[in-house]
Amino acid sequence: MNPCYAGALVYGRTAAKTVIEDGRARQMTRRKKPLEQWRIVTLEHHPGSISWDEYLSNLKQLEANRAVPKEAAGGAAKRGSALLRGL
Numbered sequence: 001m002n003p004c005y006a007g008a009l010v011y012g013r014t015a016a017k018t019v020i021e022d023g024r025a026r027q028m029t030r031r032k033k034p035l036e037q038w039r040i041v042t043l044e045h046h047p048g049s050i051s052w053d054e055y056l057s058n059l060k061q062l063e064a065n066r067a068v069p070k071e072a073a074g075g076a077a078k079r080g081s082a083l084l085r086g087l
Helices: 052-064
Strands: 009-011 014-021 024-032 040-042
Antiparallel strands (some): 014 024
């Protein structure tokens, strides 16, 4: 999943969500951005072990192998009053 293996130098693959709580800035989460929104992408920056096309193909295959799509809600409930909630 790391573009370094394809010989690319990239920056800006994630974005932080910052909120203000009690007058202080707090970073809540980091989210991955789509490839089109990465700030810097320098191909052939250094010799890679795979090509850029293979890297993109691998990303596509990894997404296809996901059991639950990113857009779908789901997973075990982690908070709540019930002891066995979500089972």
